[in-house]
Amino acid sequence: MNLRSGWLRGTLFATALAFVTTAPVLAATDDTKATHFLLDNGMKVVVNPDHHAPIVTHMVLYMVGSADEPPGKSGIAYLIEHLMFKGTANHAAGELNRIVAEIGCLYHAFISHDYTALCERVAPSELGQMMSFEADRMRNLTLTDDAIDTERDVILEERRLTIDNDPQAVLDEEVVTALWQSQPYRIPVIGWMHEIEKLNRTDAVAFYDRYYRPNNAVLVVAGDVEPETVKALAEKTYGKVPRGPELPPRDRPSEPVQNTRRTLTLSDGRVSVPSFTRHWVVPSYRTAEAGEAEALDLLAQILGAGNRSRLYQQLVVKQGIAAEARAFFQGAMRDDSHFSISGSPRGDAKLADIGAAVDAEIARIARNGVTSDELERTKERYVRSVIFAQDSIANMYGLTLATGGNVKDVEEWPDRIRKVTADQVKAVAARYLTSDHSTTGYLLPKEN
């Protein structure tokens, strides 16, 4: 996997980032609680000290993603993310890459529908230098026709390789597009081929100038550093970047009522193992009623996280119709989100058998709920699982703030998970996961 630049595709990547946290959040002692403040130019800063290791994660998130693109310009957010790794007025292309390779142990970027994140992990002594580079590329990017033509071609090739040559990716893309009727999460983050091809310098400059501004950015620094140090360094670097124009409220088209059961089928000669994915529109942490997003998080765990989950036990172990079965909930989204289940058949089982078994397991929870044992065990395992996720603290603050949440939301999250009742889990299964309002993808070998 190329760590230089990535985009969140489908549920797997994004879920891994959705709510991952580390020990300091859980141990809310005074010296580990996050400090947050605003720079004069409107840039939000969160600092979470953690002195376990002499390392610091530095992450800048722009509150702009593919769901903010103008109509017909899909891929422009990703093109800008790519261009962030090219030259600026002050640094030649490749200079930052070289320096991070020398001093750092992690250097990457990722983009989703809601945010664009740039991240480095370095020794504390290098933090100032990283800030200086990031503050520079916030406003001084080289956006020449040449630079844009080159990166656009790189992305077109990436799209050919990672989407258009992969039947599963082609299907996933159209399933997501059919799931959402209006909300722009329906548009692929990498962009549609015919729209990427037309992106030009005018589009890039307009998008960069509008969104890459300190008052549209969040800085998260986590690790072996004190808030005072971060503040002083941030003021010397980011603080010098002038505030941009105020952006209007981030009100993107929202989803109308869902009334139908939808399926999308792709039969392709390159498919050897069929697969099944079913999606539902559900609220995110930002749009949910109190407790619902937490209940959806736990429902995903109970239904389909690991070999002890209900779907695995029922479909793989007991019925033997599936080779795998998993559930995902994408909690950290600004607008409504989606809940997904995926699986692949074993032996002669048909995808329809898997669909029916999935619906039956959901119906069982919607009718009978989950057991208290199962719920408590899941809570503890889930909370523990996030402790060990790499760079989770910076991700958690960054993604939460970039999708409309605040520092308190992050800090209270483990407690909110612990408070979820079995009735709440039952209620969200019954309310949201009805097969009458689902969107299913079937990937099949080519019929003869």
Added chain:
Amino acid sequence: MNLRSGWLRGTLFATALAFVTTAPVLAATDDTKATHFLLDNGMKVVVNPDHHAPIVTHMVLYMVGSADEPPGKSGIAYLIEHLMFKGTANHAAGELNRIVAEIGCLYHAFISHDYTALCERVAPSELGQMMSFEADRMRNLTLTDDAIDTERDVILEERRLTIDNDPQAVLDEEVVTALWQSQPYRIPVIGWMHEIEKLNRTDAVAFYDRYYRPNNAVLVVAGDVEPETVKALAEKTYGKVPRGPELPPRDRPSEPVQNTRRTLTLSDGRVSVPSFTRHWVVPSYRTAEAGEAEALDLLAQILGAGNRSRLYQQLVVKQGIAAEARAFFQGAMRDDSHFSISGSPRGDAKLADIGAAVDAEIARIARNGVTSDELERTKERYVRSVIFAQDSIANMYGLTLATGGNVKDVEEWPDRIRKVTADQVKAVAARYLTSDHSTTGYLLPKEN
């Protein structure tokens, strides 16, 4: 049916208007050929004299429809169309209605994704008065909060009655939304409930001021009148309306490649007769390669127009699995269009049986083509059928010009239909109507 105001829903209404023409176009003698000219303010005028009856059709089309709405503002084009029947600075609400009721025999409006049309049929002596009223409401509409609140409530109620209370309409709406991945024809013309509810005066004024301008309008006058008379009257009325700002090219998001077979199912207790609809993305007259749109028009006739069509003969008469079966092609669209087949089962037949039989009939044409007899008979019947359509001449010029065509396209259309070869019909069936890239709606009674 309420003729005061209508919007084109689904394929039936729109197809009826797609390419309907009258005798004068077919008999291209000098005194019946259309005259066309521009007013100084940029308004296009087409006059088609026809002295068979002492009546004149007066139609103004604005080159704006629901596909031109800003994201999140679905229904704003329809709201403006509704408001056109309310008061202006010079005429109280109801005045025009009353006058047309006294002097005219037809008075209506319709809106589609691409245009908004206002139309009256009156005695020639009243033409000047109609122009004066239309020119007035082009710029002087009363757009107060009160007027907007009232009409928005009327439309919300209309939506409840005609869409949300009708399972077929609910399904049709979601099928169209799933058919198009990007192109804004996916958005319902009437608007989504949650977006209509939020439309306000600011939205209405911005939309009206942008699009309701002489340089964004087409005037079509057909009937018992001479071009010189129309020109003089138009200059005295429309000619006094100042030109609006130039609009950018009408480049709306276009459709990416379609890769999947999609289905949408709605099971509802109110359904007694199940139904089947299958749609494909196909080019329109404007976007097609030469001859393809004409071939699609004839393919729709051969497959599914009337009791002699292939689908009717095969599904209804021979196999007895369907109570009805029809095909439609929507030719007069600015961007890519759609081809649809619909049917309902008879007896114990399942919707899947109808789907399979439909696919088999299409495959038969894609493989073996159509017969020369069948094609020639269809051409003559089709061309004749449009001769008798009411107000077809004004519609044909208006819709063609409003979707990017010109007067010559209208006049040459019958000849272009006559030139279509059997190979061309076979080719479009094979190229576009593949079930792997189709979107199907299934309406079913509620399962117990």
